[in-house]
Amino acid sequence: MSPVETWIAAFLTLCVFSFLYRDNPFYRFAEHLFVGSAAGYLLAVQYQNVILPNVVLPITTGKPTPQTIVLTLIPLMLGLLMVARVSPRFTGPARWAIAFYVGIYSGIAVPGYMQAQIYAQLSDAVKPFAPGWGAVNSALVLIGLLTVLAYFFFSAPHQGLHGVSARVGIWFLMVAFGASFGYTVMARVSLLISRVQFLLRDWLHLIPMS
Amino acid sequence: MYLGPILLTFVVGATLIALYFIPHHQAQEINSELLLWATIVYAFALILGSVSLWSVHAQRIRQRISGWPFSLVTLFALLGTTFMGVAWGIGEESPLGRFYSMVNSPLASTMFALLAFFIASAAFRAFRARNVEATLLLVTAIVMMIGRVSVGEFIWRGFPGLTEWLLDVPNLAAKRAIAIGVGLGAVSTALKIILGIERGYLGRTR
Numbered sequence: 001m002s003p004v005e006t007w008i009a010a011f012l013t014l015c016v017f018s019f020l021y022r023d024n025p026f027y028r029f030a031e032h033l034f035v036g037s038a039a040g041y042l043l044a045v046q047y048q049n050v051i052l053p054n055v056v057l058p059i060t061t062g063k064p065t066p067q068t069i070v071l072t073l074i075p076l077m078l079g080l081l082m083v084a085r086v087s088p089r090f091t092g093p094a095r096w097a098i099a100f101y102v103g104i105y106s107g108i109a110v111p112g113y114m115q116a117q118i119y120a121q122l123s124d125a126v127k128p129f130a131p132g133w134g135a136v137n138s139a140l141v142l143i144g145l146l147t148v149l150a151y152f153f154f155s156a157p158h159q160g161l162h163g164v165s166a167r168v169g170i171w172f173l174m175v176a177f178g179a180s181f182g183y184t185v186m187a188r189v190s191l192l193i194s195r196v197q198f199l200l201r202d203w204l205h206l207i208p209m210s
Numbered sequence: 211m212y213l214g215p216i217l218l219t220f221v222v223g224a225t226l227i228a229l230y231f232i233p234h235h236q237a238q239e240i241n242s243e244l245l246l247w248a249t250i251v252y253a254f255a256l257i258l259g260s261v262s263l264w265s266v267h268a269q270r271i272r273q274r275i276s277g278w279p280f281s282l283v284t285l286f287a288l289l290g291t292t293f294m295g296v297a298w299g300i301g302e303e304s305p306l307g308r309f310y311s312m313v314n315s316p317l318a319s320t321m322f323a324l325l326a327f328f329i330a331s332a333a334f335r336a337f338r339a340r341n342v343e344a345t346l347l348l349v350t351a352i353v354m355m356i357g358r359v360s361v362g363e364f365i366w367r368g369f370p371g372l373t374e375w376l377l378d379v380p381n382l383a384a385k386r387a388i389a390i391g392v393g394l395g396a397v398s399t400a401l402k403i404i405l406g407i408e409r410g411y412l413g414r415t416r
């Protein structure tokens with residue numbers, strides 16, 4: 001980054017940190033700038049990576065065949081129907097685009113989730129145990145999986161053996177939530193360290209460049 | 211009752227499921243084409259989102275609602291970044307790439323860094339060892355936080371190993387069960403959508 005860019009980045013960093021004192025115009029400026037630029041960036045990336053090569057170029061360059069034109073116009077029409085949702089008059093036609101999109105991702109979700117989430121997790125859980133201490137850990141993972149699943153099974157009351165399993169399942173869940181919480185805190189702290197490092201090293205030159 | 215769109219969802223969803231089980235190359239080509247169409251529709255949905263953002267902030271400016279000058283910032287940023295990306299590309303050395311590393315990147319990472327303070331303060335107020343479950347959560351979180359930094363190893367050499375074990379064994383078991391639950395929920399919701407039982411995504415029925 002050039003010195004001017006570093007100063008702008010440092011100013012924006014301080015604008016966001018100013019929220020630690022309280023809500024103020026500097027923070028609101030940074031917040032609104034972030035919303036606008038993030039939306040614009042996403043739009044520009046989608047234009048360059050999706051719309052330009054798959055919609056604009058196929059029908060504007062070379063000699064497009066009728067098949068190319070049809071295969072380009074169908075998603076283009078669906079896309080325009082989606083944008084037409086802006087006007088309340090076109091809410092009805094826009095439903096076709098939404099229905100198509102939702103249909104595609106529902107169709108992907110059925111085999112995709114079955115394969116990646118359910119079968120893959122189950123097959124990993126019932127793999128033969130590793131020898132030594134690995135077997136203890138594998139057994140604990142299997143017990144944890146079964147007890148947490150027992151906790152999530154609400155078709156029968158949590159009583160007797162099912163109740164005991166559900167209670168052990170809650171313990172496993174609490175450990176997992178605690179681990180996730182600790183992990184998230186540390187990830188945020190490392191981001192904080194990197195921002196402070198940017199301010200002290202790249203902007204103020206108070207600590208040497210590594 | 212939106213029979214046409216419901217039928218379209220059914221046909222497209224059922225086709226995608228069927229194509230997954232047909233290894234023929236033509237079936238896979240149709241599959242890829244349909245996915246590309248969905249990607250294109252998604253790109254247009256982002257345009258819709260941006261137009262919506264624009265109209266919300268333009269209305270705030272027109273009506274001079276409190277804080278309207280900040281809406282100007284949003285509109286200028288939206289228009290400017292979109293123009294830069296469309297006109298000059300999105301490469302790292304393009305104007306948009308430089309703008310991203312100068313504005314978006316510091317803003318995004320500082321926003322997330324800010325959460326460190328709020329998470330810490332929320333934890334300080336909420337974490338109380340009231341019962342076994344709360345104590346487990348509290349102890350695990352503390353062990354994770356101490357074990358992930360070098361001072362943790364300085365306090366007790368076993369901390370890094372303990373954090374690894376917590377992540378690899380009890381955390382894995384619970385996450386695996388949650389993943390299975392999420393998977394079952396996603397599959398059942400997708401089937402309900404394809405079969406036309408769930409229609410909320412089409413909006414209100416008159």
